[in-house]
Amino acid sequence: MSAKIKDVAALAGVSIATVSRALGNGPVSADLRERVEQAVAQLGYRPNLAARRLRSQHSQTVGLLVSDIRNPFFTAVSRAVEDAAYRAGMRVILCNVDEDVKKEAMYLRLMQEERVCGVIFSPTGDTASRFRPDRFEFPVVMIDRAGPPGLTDAVVLDNKQAAQQLVEHLIGRGYRRIGGLFGNSSTTGAERAAGYEAALVAQGLPVAARFVPPNVDAAVAAVKSWLTEPDRPDALIASNGLLLQGTVRALMEAGMSIPGDVALAGFDNDVWTGLVGHGLTVIEQPVYDIGTLAMEMLLSRLENPSLAKRKMVLNGILLARGSTAAKQA
Amino acid sequence: MSAKIKDVAALAGVSIATVSRALGNGPVSADLRERVEQAVAQLGYRPNLAARRLRSQHSQTVGLLVSDIRNPFFTAVSRAVEDAAYRAGMRVILCNVDEDVKKEAMYLRLMQEERVCGVIFSPTGDTASRFRPDRFEFPVVMIDRAGPPGLTDAVVLDNKQAAQQLVEHLIGRGYRRIGGLFGNSSTTGAERAAGYEAALVAQGLPVAARFVPPNVDAAVAAVKSWLTEPDRPDALIASNGLLLQGTVRALMEAGMSIPGDVALAGFDNDVWTGLVGHGLTVIEQPVYDIGTLAMEMLLSRLENPSLAKRKMVLNGILLARGSTAAKQA
């Protein structure tokens, strides 16, 4: 068994209270502190976090629930959250919800049992709007996806504006039959679809939005069948990095050239998007900022629980690359 | 404050021991169990894990320390570990070491403080061989990278064989000046370099291995400068997915065609590797199996601590794609 504080106290010849103070930041004479540290080193003592948390009623831990750990967007955000948490002396429990409502509920319950001091959370499906913050002891900051304003704090992209920008870019490059592929299980997908539609309607162009589960395989299947239909699009946009991957794969397997046969644009500046063909045009999200800001928002909420709920909206930037080169008549 | 077991007991009109038993699997009459469940539901009671762990001396938790969360190899492994842990009624604490020895030490210390029952771990640098399992209370299973046999349990790829296979494939396709780019901070990089070298030496071909930090930017810089040197390679291999990304980027930015100017092959069948050019030739690792087996190995070790240490070696499979098409004379 590992050494306990009692053993350290005995070896150092002091009381356990003194050991506790020496390890924390209580007032201890240099002399005793020295002896305690010696004893700690000699025994390889490590405090038991369960005991510490139970007594101090403070977990120093935040939960981070991401929708899909395979999506580079979320790994980038999680690094930022982790860095920020670490700076603030907190730990992060990273949970992969896997776009599964049951896992989501399970992990939220776990967060309660862990008595985390807060949760950063990208809600699945309509949990975004149905979420009941009052049923949890801890404050929640939503990222990427958010419910109605005032529900919880949130850090999100201006999805509508970004999608609109993307479509306008395609229109400007001469494309007219622009299809949109969106995730069917997040507010993000819906908002991006709205921006897509608005841009097309403004120009009197036809709208063709399709909604699929947000993973690579679903996108491949959807795009493949789409391409066999009459009047196929001359351009496509995909509403996140995974759908974009699937779209590229489907186009390649169908022997289509980009942008010759179909132009392509999407979301998330994942590294590979610069490597495909002449590069894919994407909206780059400020991923690291999103994570950092979410953590800051959570910390300020912990300091001041009575503040009004805040929703921070960030803007993506358009990276125009070869996949949306001007259409050849 | 959230409800405690005492509150549940009071509401149900039973002792706290009975509540504890009703929630666990102790012997409780159907009558009382019903009343307890009602009270739990009514109060929204959730047990305090810190208290439970302190008393039961069992954390039901395993730690997973990955070298770099941005590497899809590790996210795939972590999903497998999580699934397996969940099936076994355990939680996973996922820690991103970020190829940083200090973070690695910090997280190992944290694992001790959390009193995890075991750790799955891809060690950084020469921690693989320097690691002292006896300094930790918990068993360790190393993945991807491993120290000398007998040190700890491990699940790894047959790296030497895989790299050898890759080089032989290139030789078979007509390439002769084959450069190798390897991670400089893992046993994996060294083993793959050894296989690379063995294959070349066997054919009397020149060896040109370079070692860089295992991230995209380092690979970009290394390859760019490499290409400006005289007698540049006609083929390259990259020892993991991130280095492969960087290599592709450097080649593209230098205006080189693949495989026309330089053929390319690497490790890890990340989704994007199928999308670049005519596809990149890679060694596919059984990522999900690696995670699952690591967890199984850990569980069996927990059941039977005295077993001899086991090292499980898996084989990758070569996916030949366009990036290594036969060399044009």
Add this chain to the structure above:
DNA sequence: ACGAATAATGTAATCGTTTTCAATACAAAC
């Protein structure tokens, strides 16, 4: 030189569970 203030230390209560142990009730066996 004395009393008050201040600083360092120790004693013991406490956090919310699980679990040991004793107590009770009731049926079966003699």
Add this chain to the structure above:
DNA sequence: GTTTGTATTGAAAACGATTACATTATTCGT
């Protein structure tokens, strides 16, 4: 009818730390 055994249940002792409070030693002002 007493004894023995078998379930349930409750009372109370842990688990390993932090921290409120009491105590002692030290310093300082007068």
